[in-house]
Amino acid sequence: MSVQESTFPGFANPVDPSPAELRAWAYQPDSVPLTSMPPDWDLLVAGDRLVMTLFDLAMDRSCPARRFALHCLYIYAADGIRTKFRAHPRRRFRKLVDQAERGGDEVMRTWAHNARVLLARPELFVYRDWCEGGLVRENRRLD
Structure with missing residues (x-):
């Protein structure tokens, strides 16, 4: 039985869910x-x-919570970049961006593009876009 076919019983601790949950x-x-x-x-x-779980979910076009996962990736990227990678490892960030560029669809390539733009120009950070879902809703590429 796959994850998609099983019944989800809920989170043991919603504040700290496991990757499987x-x-x-x-x-x-x-x-x-x-x-x-x-x-x-x-x-x-x-x-x-x-x-990594969020990334896999965002890469899956059939995932019902794909937009939520993508939204979390925007938060992750902004958090790493804005803290000069004290919050998250630069290597992991770059690996995700590279993977999205190579194997992602247009939505994921847009995320990767926007992450690279923010990395080059951190002053473009707008909380609404990166942390409140603006870039996900609009699927907009930053210039």
Whole structure:
């Protein structure tokens, strides 16, 4: 039985979900609505421990929570860049960007492009775009 076919029972600790729990939820996001999650849940899960899971979910065009995962990747990228990679390893960030450019669809290539633009020009950071989902909703490429 795959993750997509099983029933998601909920999070043992929603503030610190496991990669398996996040993946199971992502394929059944209506089982635990985002509105029932702790405040700023997106900021809580957009860290190093779950970034590879979030990346895989964002790369999967069939994932029902793909936009949420992509939103968390924007948070992750901005957090790393704005802290000069004290918050997240530069190497992991670059690996994700490279992977998105090589194997991602247009949405993921846009994320990678925007991350590279922000890396080159950190002054372009706008909280609404990077942390409140603006770039995800608009699927806009930064100049």
